Amino acid sequence: xxxxxxxxxxxxxxxxxxxxxxxxxxxxxxxxxxxxxxxxxxxxxxxxxxxxxxxxxxxxxxxxxxxxxxxxxxxxxxxxxxxxxxxxxxxxxxxxxxxxxxxxxxxxxxxxxxxxxxxxxxxxxxxxxxxxxxxxxxxxxxxxxxxxxxxxxxxxxxxxxxxxxxxxxxxxxxxxxxxxxxxxxxxxxxxxxxxxxxxxxxxxxxxxxxxxxxxxxxxxxxxxxxxxxxxxxxxxxxxxxxxxxxxxxxxxxxxxxxxxxxxxxxxxxxxxxxxxxxxxxxxxxxxxxxxxxxxxxxxxxxxxxxxxxxxxxxxxxxxxxxxxxxxxxxxxxxxxxxxxxxxxxxxxxxxxxxxxxxxxxxxxxxxxxxxxxxxxxxxxxxxxxxxxxxxxxxxxxxxxxxxxxxxxxxxxxxxxxxxxxxxxxxxxxxxxxxxxxxxxxxxxxxxxxxxxxxxxxxxxxxxxxxxxxxxxxxxxxxxxxxxxxxxxxxxx
Ligand code: ADP
Numbered sequence: 001x002x003x004x005x006x007x008x009x010x011x012x013x014x015x016x017x018x019x020x021x022x023x024x025x026x027x028x029x030x031x032x033x034x035x036x037x038x039x040x041x042x043x044x045x046x047x048x049x050x051x052x053x054x055x056x057x058x059x060x061x062x063x064x065x066x067x068x069x070x071x072x073x074x075x076x077x078x079x080x081x082x083x084x085x086x087x088x089x090x091x092x093x094x095x096x097x098x099x100x101x102x103x104x105x106x107x108x109x110x111x112x113x114x115x116x117x118x119x120x121x122x123x124x125x126x127x128x129x130x131x132x133x134x135x136x137x138x139x140x141x142x143x144x145x146x147x148x149x150x151x152x153x154x155x156x157x158x159x160x161x162x163x164x165x166x167x168x169x170x171x172x173x174x175x176x177x178x179x180x181x182x183x184x185x186x187x188x189x190x191x192x193x194x195x196x197x198x199x200x201x202x203x204x205x206x207x208x209x210x211x212x213x214x215x216x217x218x219x220x221x222x223x224x225x226x227x228x229x230x231x232x233x234x235x236x237x238x239x240x241x242x243x244x245x246x247x248x249x250x251x252x253x254x255x256x257x258x259x260x261x262x263x264x265x266x267x268x269x270x271x272x273x274x275x276x277x278x279x280x281x282x283x284x285x286x287x288x289x290x291x292x293x294x295x296x297x298x299x300x301x302x303x304x305x306x307x308x309x310x311x312x313x314x315x316x317x318x319x320x321x322x323x324x325x326x327x328x329x330x331x332x333x334x335x336x337x338x339x340x341x342x343x344x345x346x347x348x349x350x351x352x353x354x355x356x357x358x359x360x361x362x363x364x365x366x367x368x369x370x371x372x373x374x375x376x377x378x379x380x381x382x383x384x385x386x387x388x389x390x391x392x393x394x395x396x397x398x399x400x401x402x403x404x405x406x407x408x409x410x411x412x413x414x415x416x417x418x419x420x421x422x423x424x425x426x427x428x429x430x431x432x433x434x435x436x437x438x439x440x441x442x443x444x445x446x447x448x449x450x451x452x453x454x455x456x457x458x459x460x461x462x463x464x465x466x467x468x469x470x471x472x473x474x475x476x477x478x479x480x481x482x483x484x485x486x487x488x489x490x491x492x
Contacts, residue, residue, distance in 0.1 A: 001035035001036050002479070002482045003036070004028075004136055004138050004139075004482065005125060005138070005140070006040040006142075007040075007042075007119075007140065007142065007146045008020065008142045008143075009042060009043065009115065009118070009142070009143065009145035012262075013051065013077075013078055014051050015042075017100070018173075019174075019223075019256070019389070019390050022390055023142070023171075023223070024042075025077075026257065026258075027257075027474065029080050031475050032080075034472075034475055039084065040083075041084070042087070043086070043087050043118050044071075044087060044094070045093050046094060049075075049088075051078060052075030052077065053078065054075055056075070057071050058132055059130050059131045061087075061130055063120050063124070064190060065190040068089075070088065070089045071088040072121070072130055072132070073085070073088050087117075087118055093114065112179070113189065115144075115179065116148055116189045118145065119147070119149045119212075120148070120152065123153055126139045126166050127156055127166065135164075138167055138169065138482050138485060139153065139169070143172070144178050145179065146170075147179060147212035149168060150168040150217035151191075151200065151212035151213075152191075153168050154168075155194070167218040167219075167486070168213075169217060169219045169221060169481060170214065170221070171222065171223065172210070172221070172222040172231070173222075173223055173387055175231050175238055175387070178203075178210040178238065180206045180209075181207045181209075182207070183206065186201065195212075199215065203239070204239070214244065219250050219251075219252070220247060220250055221252050222253050222387060223253070223387045223388035223409060224253050224256070224388045224413075225252075225412055226407070226409065227253055227385075228251055230385070232245040232248060255409060256469075257469050257471035257472070257473060258390060258393045258394060258397060263370075263394045265283075268374065270366070270367045271374040272289045273374075275374075277466075280461070283375075286371070286374040287303055289371070290334065290372060290376070291375075293371070294334045294361075295355075296332050296334070296356075296357070301332055302329075302330065302332070303332050303333075303334070303378075304326075304332065304377070304378050304379070304380055304444075305334050305336075305373070305375070305400065306337065306379070307337060307372055308381075308391065310362075311339045312384065313383055313384055314337075314382075315382030315383050315435055315440075316337075316339075316347075317343075318382045318435065319440075321440075322441060324353075324354065325444075326354065327356065329441070329448055330448055331357070333357065333359075334359050336360075336369060337360075347360045347362070373394050373398040374398050377401065378402070378451075379391060379403065381402060381405070382403070382404065382435055382440050383405050383435070384405070386405070386409055389409045389410050389413070395429075396413070396414075396428055396465065397465060397467075397469075399465050401430065401447070401461065402414050403429065403447060404429060404432065405431070406431045413467075413469065414429040414430075415427050416429070417450065422456060422460070425459060426463065428463050428467060429460075430446060
């Protein structure tokens with residue numbers, strides 16, 4: 001069974017800003033259950049150090065151009081037997097604020113340096129230059145923060161060199177974030193100069209971290225089959241569609257799973273009343289609790305929810321246009337999120353103006369996120385693009401009907417309500433044809449019409465709750481991919 005080094009800049013429950021953390025927290029556990037020897041590697045943010053147990057220094061790394069030493073620590077993730085290697089360099093990672101942003105929400109000025117250092121440290125471990133008694137057979141990298149790893153690995157392992165070849169897999173969780181920096185930064189990072197080329201890291205005169213993964217990884221994956229197709233086209237490819245299309249035979253979409261221990265209404269300790277299909281009255285109690293929490297009237301009107309980053313991608317502009325129409329649609333809406341200040345301000349103003357039907361909580365609150373999933377009747381996700389999306393799958397599991405756009409992982413995980421799909425009991429949610437406000441309002445009308453037919457609604461909820469999005473299925477696909485690479489010297 002393969003030895004896998006899983007490189008990531010965040011992992012639940014150590015540190016999380018989005019879906020990448022959910023994947024990094026759950027996939028290694030599922031791979032281990034299949035027999036893989038997996039270690040994750042991530043930067044030593046203070047939050048990570050405070051949550052790991054049995055942490056000890058196992059080595060020191062020397063990286064040319066970096067003053068002082070970098071410690072490599074090993075600790076255990078809470079509630080699992082997964083070991084985490086942690087790259088500890090205080091000047092880069094020991095600071096207040098988020099992993100990518102300062103406490104004011106501005107990107108750290110030295111993000112390129114921080115993640116170049118992290119990537120070089122990952123390569124030291126991968127190439128057995130870290131003085132530890134373990135070497136992976138494969139390195140699985142995630143998003144731009146680890147994009148330099150496949151590039152450095154490939155340059156460090158030219159074909160004529162004897163010894164084991166360590167292949168890399170690069171997973172795109174969101175192509176919109178690419179790690180683009182000016183040319184001078186590239187030259188300041190001490191990378192091999194041959195990487196400054198259109199066929200390597202250069203992208204329209206800038207340095208692109210993500211291109212390191214897209215050009216040099218032995219395999220590229222993304223988090224849903226539909227998104228794997230979409231990024232090969234101009235609309236969603238950000239100018240990288242040519243490269244991705246060129247590499248299409250090495251590009252696969254593997255749908256994320258959901259962590260059934262964390263997101264399961266039967267055992268979820270973060271919700272007021274646990275429930276399953278046979279005691280759905282508890283879901284109604286959760287709805288009333290949520291209405292009370294947000295200060296909304298405890299009616300039986302359709303209660304909608306939204307959780308997520310308040311950014312253009314998530315279609316928050318569409319939701320803003322929906323809010324003044326909620327009353328007329330006999331619906332209430334609760335939002336939990338943080339993001340761009342213009343959206344935060346608009347939502348706060350709308351909450352004052354439409355306080356009878358709409359409330360917002362700005363911030364990040366894991367426990368409230370669970371209570372929203374458990375309490376709402378339907379969940380809004382009108383994303384402009386969505387590599388996979390997790391909340392629509394959590395919603396299905398919690399009997400909260402997803403209302404989503406027909407893109408990426410949303411298309412792959414939600415079956416649209418129609419006469420045919422209702423009859424065959426295959427419908428699980430509502431798909432918008434186009435991501436615009438008119439379409440969203442039209443769809444909410446369809447939702448409320450069905451909500452008024454309790455039998456049909458219950459059947460829709462039942463089909464949704466019976467869907468399986470487990471990590472085992474996804475992990476098996478990753479394992480197959482790893483095995484196909486390990487048996488070869490190189491795939492190029
Ligand atoms: P993305 O990774 O694009 O942000 P995903 O749907 O893939 O979106 O994953 C987002 C994850 O982060 C989900 O688990 C979601 O519940 C969680 N999340 C996002 N914003 C918040 C918030 N403000 N409070 C709590 N959880 C949040």
